[in-house]
Amino acid sequence: MNGRAGIVDLLRRSAGSAPAVFFTGGPWVGRQAGYTPERLLTDPVALADAQCRVHEKVGQDAVLAYFDPLYIPEAYGCRIRFLESGALTSAVALTEVEARSPGVDEGRMPVILEAVARLSRWSGGSVAVGTLLEGPLTTLSRVVGTEAALRLIIRDPSAVESALARVTEVLVRFARAAVAVGAELLVAADPVSSPAMISPAMYERFVQPALTRFFDAIPAPVVLHVCGDTRPILRSMAATGAAALSLDQCIDLSEARGLVGADCALAGNVSPSTLSSAAADAVTRESLAAIVAASPGPHVLMPGCGVPPESPLENVVAMVRAARAEGQP
Ligand SMILES: [Zn+2]
Incomplete structure (x- = not known):
């Protein structure tokens, strides 16, 4: 059972109504800490140390042991190439999803797990420690290719249900x-x-049950992030048992609050482009506006997606300070 309001208290290490604050963006963290992607892909010491160094400067409420979310597709045999513009994944056949169920000792999973363990020892309970992975449909799409996965949804619903169940087993084992x-x-x-990729009816039929099984099977709260305009699926997202819904900057959090109610924790949604390209006072203004829009109810201040790699440090610091200022009596 994942407590909804509990995620904010867990992140802040205290009870109260002030927002929590953290962010995703492994490449930004790596760049700030001065590590190359090659080191962060293979070296758990560097992966954990990058998070510690950035936390020292920024002071956010959670550190995440990850650089990229592709370590699970990689364990299926997908080849990953990291380019300046992003990552390229080569797909494998759908039969691989049925035939293989990668264990936590495969691919880069041991690197992530070792980094989690290191961060947990470093934190000693003072800062929440976590990691990032992708949902069952996104993972399946990486493994077999997005087009193939979406075609399967339309042409063979029972095959996609079976493939999602198999992928969910792997995600649960790793989590x-x-x-x-x-x-x-x-x-x-x-x-x-995202509704930009599949219809809300497909979400309800295929994604919601897979996520519900996933979240029910792990003894920790999960922040669920979906890009784009998720208003048509917000209630389905909330019904998965996610501890918080992390929303894109295109969504007005007060409208989202109206759709999901006062008990559901919302996370978001400072624009990544403000973080990367605007001045720190614009970040402060957007952060405070998000905090106001998300109230009343539990709120985790986050960017609307990952922190872009080129974002200046002072902009991320400004976002964290905005949440702290809001916590003052
Ligand atoms: Zn996103």
Whole structure:
């Protein structure tokens, strides 16, 4: 059972109505800490240390042991190439999803788990420690290719249900292993389940049950992030049991609050482009506006998606300070 309001208290390490604040963006963290992507892909010491160094400067409420979310598709045999413009994943056949169920000792999963364990020892309970993975449909889309996954939804519903169940088993196994070594929360990013990619009816039929099984099976709260205009699926997202819904900057949080009610924790939604390209006082203004829009109800101040790699440090600091200022009596 994932407590909804509990995520903010867990992140802040105290009860109260002030917002919590953290962010995703492994490449930004890596760049700020001065590590190359190559190091962060293979070296758990560097992966954990990058988070510690950035936390020292920024003071956010959670550190996440990850650089990219592709370590699970990679364990299926997908080849990943990291380019300046983003990552390229080569797909494998759907039969691989049925035939293989990668264990937590495969691919880069051990690197992530070792980084979680290191961060947990570093934190000693003072800062929430977690990691990031992708939801079942997004993971399946990485593994077999987005087009193939979406075609399967339309042409063969029972095959996609079976494939999602198989992928969910792998995600659950990894998430449980992460919790066992110290993860207190998980972030599940699920861009392929956005209404820009599939219909709300498809979300309700295929994605919501898979996410519900996933979240029910792990003993830690999950922040669910979906990009784009998620208003048509917000209630379905809330029904998955996610501890907080992380929303894109295109959504008015006060409208989202109206759709999901006062008990549901909302996370978001400072614009990533403000973080990367505007001055720090614009970040402060947007952060305070998000805090006002999300109230009344539990709120985690976050960017509307990951922190872009080129964002200046002072902009991310401004976002964290805005949440702290709001917490003052
Ligand atoms: Zn996003």
